[in-house]
Amino acid sequence: MAPRGRDTSRAIWGRLVCVLVATQLLAVSAGSSSTGKCRCLSTESCWPSQAAFAALEANLSQPLLAPQQLAKPCYDSPTSDECQTVQQSWTDGWWRSNSSHSAGGTENTNFAAYSAPDGHIEACFLNTTLGYPCLQGSIPTVGVDVRSVEDIQLAINFAVTHNLRVVVKNTGHDYFGRSTARGGFLIWTHHLKNITYHDTFKPSGAPSNGTVYSDAMTLGSGIQWQEAYDAAFAHGRDIVGGIAPGASVGAAGGWVQGGGHSILSPQYGLGVDNVLEMSIVTSDGKYHVVNAYQEPDLFWALRGGGGGTWGVVVSVTYQTHPSTPILAAFFTTSITTSALNATTTASATLRTLLTEFVRVAPAMTDSGWGGYGMIEPSSDTGERALSYVGIAPASASNASAVMEGFFAFAQQLAESASPEDGALNITNATIVALPNFATWETALFRGQTGEVGANVELGSRLLPRELFVNNQTAVADAALSLEVPYVGFYVVAGGAVSRVDPDSVALNPAWRSALAHVVFSAGWADGASRSTIDATRSQIKQSEAALRALTPGGGAYFNEASLYEVDFQQTFFGSHYDRLRAIKKQYDPSDLFIVPEGVGSEDWDADLNCRA
Incomplete structure (x- = not known):
């Protein structure tokens, strides 16, 4: 504009x-x-x-x-x-x-x-x-x-x-x-649109023998991921970023301050793991450039301590990665069954298929696959089914074999499942070799619409790898018990995410032992009554409680979660909360920057207008 x-x-x-x-x-x-x-x-x-x-x-x-x-x-x-x-x-x-x-x-x-x-x-x-x-x-x-x-x-x-x-x-x-x-x-901040590509980048204040990074990018906090991708692709590089139809996710604001998951995360880590430097204006009006050498406490807090909490971020500098060939997997199904009734929302076939997906998920991330599994009503039958889209480095020796093994299981299930259990129709199960991530992102997400413009609330939970290895049935059963229209199995943890020191950034340490971010959503039509909205929110709360019971003491992703967490401090920040609280008091003693379920919000009323 x-x-x-x-x-x-x-x-x-x-x-x-x-x-x-x-x-x-x-x-x-x-x-x-x-x-x-x-x-x-x-x-x-x-x-x-x-x-x-x-x-x-x-x-x-x-x-x-x-x-x-x-x-x-x-x-x-x-x-x-x-x-x-x-x-x-x-x-x-x-x-x-x-x-x-x-x-x-x-x-x-x-x-x-x-x-x-x-x-x-x-x-x-x-x-x-x-x-x-x-x-x-x-x-x-x-x-x-x-x-x-x-x-x-x-x-x-x-x-x-x-x-x-x-x-x-x-x-x-x-x-x-x-x-x-x-x-x-x-x-x-939407018009802070500066992008600077650095052939070499040395953080401010670094000593003469400090690390010099190659191929870094500094993004203004108004940049959206589509703009950031274009800048990286122009230099033959990839950057860990968000994916959304319509490019509605910002690249240098709340996404990264909340952690920033990506389909590239199993290869390169989360958004916070790729940040080299940030600049911010705090509540006293001072401009800070922070990194591992300058004000490291604030730099630590900004990487996972939650957006809208620490000040107004001006820019973020990211490490980029070489653009390399990838494999892209596409899997879509529909299910028809005569056995569903008012108390059964998932077919036996879907339960079997999802349990197998859970079982192979660790092997997926170990071989570099990152992707999004989705459980939602299929367009042709209206009954819930599973779909998946993911990418992996073509150089991974076993990436293709892992995905082909899952596809083979699904095909056998389609051939053997009874109509009562649910007839499985596989409409797509392909693996495509592509020259780079840019080809995939451009083909799938440019010019797309959706995801926005409706009334939607979420809940989520990080599921640890241990559950996927030792209790696949419990994971599948818990996901299918959620009485909401959409459940996403976002396999965006594990791999490189799990190899980062949990205390190196403010992000909840639960991310480092997680394999998937399971997110669910529900909504209502415009003009709905307050009672209808409250009923939908009750679904969110009940679903959240079911996943919390599966993962006691676990966590959730701050950017895609519920407004009704019973213990947001533990859920979003884990063992890091006390340190975050101390840094908050240092840099924002008046609590000028307070957001729902953010650091320090417990001191304010429900509307965040008056101190409690």
Whole structure:
């Protein structure tokens, strides 16, 4: 998106003034709840004046933002070209990140809504015929479109001065709602788009005999993985990164701060294992360049200690890897059975197939396979079935044999399974040799839509390798017992992930003994009642409890997990939490940066607005 010029600032201020007037009137009628222990929200009389915002804007490189809901053009003018674009692009993550209204959007729409204490929901639904008004919901009313360190410092200092609720956002791809908050003040990093390729890279402050790295890349915190991949591919290199239709995942923000899993992780480790240096502005307005030599405690915390918690990340420098030939596996099935009933959600055939998948998963990661298994209703029968897509280095001597062995088992099962157990139809079971990861990523994910634009909540658990080796049936049974529409077996641990010192980064040590990240999701239609939403959330909680019972004392991936963890400190950070808490107090003593289930959030109320 091209930067908005100063000639458009009057229009922006016109909308902003309306918002400010409305919120001031609300504050007068409702009274201000802002006290010394609470943040000041836009619905309260303590909210900064128009003059204060004008003074801030005068020093920024860009006009202030007045974020709005993505569907709002269809309420303002249903027949407009702008509304048509919204309707056509609703499930396109790239559009949601880059549209002219994207500062106010979230990749999953439920986090743009607001559930009021009395049960009613404020949102802005794409379907205007539902009869609901388009309301601001949880979208902040004012934001800063930062383009430099100085912009970030100005925004942070303003927020500290006025005691504002701060949220940091790039794309809005976030299953916790960490990048939005009702009544908050938004710091939008999306236009920090610098990419620098280093033939050689020596971290700042390194001694003369310090390690010099070759082929590193520094990414601004507004970069999305599609952009990062293109830069790496242009140099004949691969980089450990996220995968999503529509390129909605940021490359140098919450993804890496939460750990950053990748289909390349069994080969090269997690995102945090590939970071050489980071830069950040903390709550005191200071700019830090951190690495193994400079402020190593903060560098440690940023690698797995959770996004939105430590400050505003400006950039991340990654090690890249040589681009080499790969094998790509594709496996899809459908199942039809006459034996399913109201209390049976999985066929015997699916149970047998999944148990075998669990059994061979250790051999997959040992030979370099990384990939995504998915259990969901098949399109042709509507009954749950298993699919898988994965890649492995072509140089791995046994990678092809391991996958072919699983395919052979599936074929034998298809030939022998009875209709009562479930007739298995294998629609694809192929292994393809490709020249590089770039060919695979470009073919599968460029120009794709999906995953975004709906109401979705998640739960997850890291399953240790020991379970896959010694108790495959328990793993399969637990996964199939989850009463949710989608269960993912993301085999993105093991291999190189398991060979990293668990204490070298802040990431939960449970990752180092895990083999798979099992994630499940459920959602609801726009306009659903609070009771329907609560019932869906109950499914998430029950499913989470089932996997927790399978892995007592285990962990989950901070970026794709549940908002209802009973012990988030242990689940997301494990034995590292106490050290993280101490570093948090050092670098953010006022808790300016607080996110749901993040470090220090236990000291705040459920809305993260007032100290508990």
